[in-house]
Every structure is written in structure tokens, then in C-alpha cells.
Amino acid sequence: MAEAETIDAEKTREARADLDAEFDDAPTGGFRLPGFATGIAKSALALAFTFLGLLLITFLIGRVIPIDPVLATLGERASTEQVERAREALGLNEPLYIQFGIYVWDVLHGDFGKSLMTSNPVIVDIARVFPATLELATIATVFGVLFGIPAGVLGAVNQGRWPDQVIRFVGLLGYSMPVFWLGLIGLLVFYGILGWVGGPGRLDATYEMMMEFDMTPVTGSILIDSAMAGAWDIFWNAISHIILPAAVLGYYSLAYISRMTRSFMLEQLSQEYITTARVKGAPEWRVVWIHALGNVLVPLITVIALSYATLLEGSVLTETVFAWPGIGLYITNALFNADMNAVLGGTVVVGATFIALNLFSDWLYKYADPRARK
Amino acid sequence: MSASTPRTGLRAWLTTDTPGSRRHAQAVQAYVRWRALSRNTLAMVGLAIIVGLLLMAAFAPQLATYDPIAQNLADRLLPPLSAGHWLGTDELGRDIWSRIVYGSRITLYIVVLVAVTAPLFGLIIGTAAGYFGGWVDTVLMRLTDIFLAFPRLILALAFVAALGPGIGNAVLAIALTAWPPYARVARAETLTVRQSDYISAIRLQGAGPGRVIFGHIMPMCTSSVIIRVTLDMAGIILTAAGLGFLGLGAQPPLPEWGLMIASGRKFLLDQWWVATMPGLAIFIVSLGFNLLGDGLRDVLDPRSAGK
DSSP, X not given: OHHHHHHHHHHHHHHHHXXXXXXXXXXXXXXXXXXXHHHHHHHHHHHHHHHHHHHHHHHHHHHHSSOOHHHHHHOTTOOHHHHHHHHHXXXXXXXXXXXXXXXXXXXXXXXXXXXXXXXXXXXXXXXXHHHHXXXXXXXXXXXXXXXXXXXXXHHHHTTXXXXXXXXHHHHHHHHHXXXXXXXXXXXXXXXXXXXXXXXXXXXXXXXXXXXXXXXXXXXXXXXXXXXXXXXXXXXXXXXXXXXXXXXXXXXXXXHHHHHHHHHHHHHHHTSHHHHHHXXXXXXXXXXXXXXXXXXXXXXXXXXXXXXXXXXXXXXXXXXXXXXXXXXXXXXXXXXXXXXXXXXXXXXXXXXXXXXXXXXHHHHHHHHHSGGGGO | OOTTSOOOXXXXXXXXXXXXXXXXXXXXXXXXXXXXXHTOHHHHHHHHHXXXXXXXXXXXXXXXXXXXXXXXXXXXXXXXXXXXXXXXXXXXXXXHHHHHHHHHHHHHHHHHHHHHHHHHHHHHHHHHHHHHOHHHHHHHHHHHHHHHTSOHHHHHHHHHHHHOSSHHHHHHHHHHHHOHHHHHHHHHHHHXXXXXXXXXXXXXXXXXXXXXXXXXXXXXXXHHHHXXXXXXXXXXXXXXXXXXXXXXXXXXXXOOHHHHHHHHGGGTTTOTHHHHHHHHHHHHHHHHHHHHHHHHHHHHOHHHHTO
């Protein structure tokens, strides 16, 4: 996680460097739209390239694997003829680059093949499990934002004094703890000993049945679905189950967001307009929470989007610990069943989401800033 | 000793304003940085933890009280502070303290291997991209971006899935996902020295690209890469432990810390110590690397040092 933070920080910095370069090149006066459009075209091209690279990597991983796809589908007793026909049907007799082309074509049509585990098409499985991950990552990000931003502001205002040190140390603790271990300890204390929260899974078994039989899934998010149906007992049970994994995951997002908020705030607080505001007699809380924080919010959007993307990744271990039926658990289960279609399909979906969020945050940064709109 | 007496000996040699040679200047700089670092209490705590880890790994046979894989079913799941087992025993009656002590060797083994291979690979890619420029640069940097855009743990999982579980493959998977930041750093450094006179001089003497890159550009990049490695250590430890926890890294009966947590998971609610103790070990070691890395960054990065 610490690693992810430094890379992300780097990315933010780079995004800002790109931004500066763009301003230098921007034609003075008049028309802004062409630049805007080129920006989108450029991002689209970058997205396409990165996505193609992602597919190439998963394709190559799929090729290295010693499991023979023909053997996996037909079993060991198939005759030579059957094997040959299957090889033909799967396109395994074509040269590698054509096979790669077929793979890209299939993926673009949402076809990742069938899962051996569930014998559903992989894309159907993923559509089923992805909302659970999204729900968890969203609540965790909300947690990280609600606590991380105030913590970062407090750290910046008290720079070098004990609140700053405490916040910094708490953040470092977060970076150093294995997420699966923190989850287990959380389960032990808050579920096992104190009994304050629900155990592993998204719901208690009884509610799980009610959910299954009485409700038609609309969004796939139990919280939203049950609230819309007015089933508040299910809603509160789901809350008691999500709160712990979301807090564990949110701790990492808190550590990252508070660190970035602190450094952005320090930058703003040393600006002249802050001095001006103080000289004019604005109360200190207003200077900090309105003037300075207002200017920090734009780069913070980028940080939040990046941490959201990282949480999707961090959820693999968290989901395993909390038996949370999301995409992370799906991928790991598929791993142990040598279900390569499911592993690679899941990898592609998570990778694509990650890439899209990264790009989205870059884009947000460039265009959410009012200075970019003149 | 009064301030007016001229200082002599090693300390004077290390703090002089007028170094006599390049090596002397480097020694002076290293000493000044060490002084700055040693004033940072948290960084020193981190250093102490890492030295402790090294000592633990070196003297594992002396520190361990039992054989780390010897089973004794009569003594299974003893709580901490039982006679002879001060951290308790696991489900097969193995002494947890001894397993943690021997586990430090596995952790070090993984960290050192990744910390040697990933930066080297990144250095080669980055310097080649920066030195040749043009389409080589475009292709290599695109590749780097693709790997950077990929969630690391998921990529490592997919690699391990393809290669099969085991320590060696876990190291390979982590290294394959860890190199891109180093390539970035190395490329940036290469771009700054590529046009220098000394590089032109070497090329005019007839040195080929290989010689220029390996002999004259890479040494210029190593210091910034080394800083980066220290900052990455904790991340490597956590990823390795995560792979171990999922059962994709070290295999039983090896006393790998992540694996120990995974096996203790079954007894979490009744025998909490089995999963808690190895987790504490991972936590302390990666905290040590984080504290030291943070302090080092303050000392070596002039921008953050000023703050």
C-alpha cells in the first residue's frame, strides 16, 4: 500500500506537470474547445493503447499456463479427432497474432469464455459479483474522505506540533499493517469479543435467504436495493456486516488522503491570498476551512479517485478475510480451481476499471480547475 | 573541549569544508546526511528494527528455542507465556516464536531478491529508453505505463496463477510487477546526463551503446534508484505476505509469516495468538522500513527537507 501511495503521488505530480505544459502551449485568447477535444482524443488513444497492452499481458499469461484448454474442456478420454476439432474451433491452430486478434475481438464483445467453476459465462459471473466490491470500496472511500480530509487539514495547521506527529504516525501505522491481518484482528475484537458488528459475508444467513427469495436485485448493492424496497431490517443487517471491512479498507484510504491533503494544504497556506484574508480580519477557521481548503479540493478529487481505484485492488485480500462475495474473492477462488478464464476475465475487468479511473481522475484534474476554463 | 581548538582526527576529516578528493567529498556528504538522519528519532527506531531483523535472521539457530517445523501434538495450541513457549504454539504444536525467528530468513530472502532484480530490470529499461530516445523510448515507456496502470497485486496473482505457487515464483511475480517505477526514475536521470560532454567524449572514443549505458549512465542512476528501493521495501514485504496468506507464496511447512496467519485464521476466535503473532512480526518489520524510508526521504530529498 505504501508503494501504491508513492506511485500515485508521482502520478498526481505528473498530471500536474502535464497540466502546466498544456497551459504553456495553450493559444492565448479565444477558442479553448479544440484543445479540449484534442485532450479527449489523446486520452482516448492512451486508453486504447493501455487496454490493448493489458489484454496482451493477460493473453501471454494465459499462454504460459501449463493447463491445456482442450484437455480442460473435453477431458482426458477424447479421441484424437475430437481434440483436433476442438483445437480448430478454439482457434489454437492459428498463428499467435491471429489468436491474439480473436482474443481481443472476443473481449471487446464481452466474451471471456466460460468459467469452469460455475459453468456460467465469465462475464455473467463478474456482473453478479462486481456490485459487492463496488459497494465495499465506495463505503470505504466515504470513510477515508470523512476522516482523512479533516485529519490532513489538522496536520497542516499544526505542522510539526503533536497533532501533526500523531496523525502522521497513525498514517504510517496504516501503511505498515498487512490489510488481511488488520481485518482478522478487527473480526476477533469487534465480532468475536465485543459482538458489535456482523461476521463475515454480506448478510446473516436468515437475511440472505430473505434477500434471495423476496427481493429482485435492481442495482446489486444490498444497501440500495433493501432501502428502496423499504426492508430496513435487511438494510441494518447489511450495514452491520459492511462496517468492519469498509473501515479496514478505509483506513488505508484515510492514510493516503490525509497525507496528500496535508501537503496540498501546506502549499496553499503559504500563499499570499491567505495572508491577505488574515489581514482583512477573516476568522482563522474561515481562512483554513473555506479559503485554503476550497483551493485544495480540485487536486483532492484526483487523489480520491486514485485511492478509490487502489481500493478495488486492496479488496482482494479484504474480501478473502471477510468472505465478501466480490470480484477479489471470485478471482482467488478461481485461482485455486485452475479456472483460468475466470482469473483472466476478472483481471481484465479490474485492470480496465483501474485504467478508466486513473484516466478519469487525470481528466477531472485538468477540467475541474476553473483556471482551465477561461 | 572548547570551540576554539582546531578539531583533529576523523571527525575533522569528515566535517571539513575543503575536501581533498572526490572520495573525501563523498565521505563528508555521507557523514552530514548521517548526522541529519540520526537526529530523526523515528528513523533511528526504524533502523533499529531493521538491524534487529538482520540479527534475528543471522542468529536464527541460536535464538530459536525449538525446531521450527518439529511437530508436537501433545503441546498443540498452547497460549502465550506457557512453559517453554512464550508466544504459544500453533495447531501442530510448533513453537510460534521459533517459527517467527526462522520466518525472518524467508522474509529477508524475498525482499532482497526482489530488491535486487526489480530495480536492475527497471534500470535497464529506463536507461535504454532514455539513451536511445525515439521509437525505442516510446515503446518502452508505453510498456512501463501499461504495467503502472495495472493493479499490482492482481497482476502478481495472475502471474503466480500461470507459474504455479512457491517462493521463487512469488519473487518473480513481485519483481515483474515492481520494476516500472524504477524505469521511470532511471529514464529521468538518463535524460539529464545523456547530452553531457563526458558522454560525448566516450562516444567519440568509439564506445558502443552497451558500454555507454552500462559503464557510464547506469552508475549515475543508481543513487536515486536506491532511495526508491528503501521506500518500496515495506510494500514488497506486504505483497509477499499477502501472496503467502492466499497460499500462493511459500508452501507449508515453511514458517513464512503470511502463511502462518492463514493457518491461524481457522482458530482466530478461540486461539487468537496463532494468527496475531506473525502479523505483529510483519507489521513491526514493515513499520521499520517505512520509518527509515520516511527519514531517508527527508534527508535525501532537498524539497521535503526544507519543509
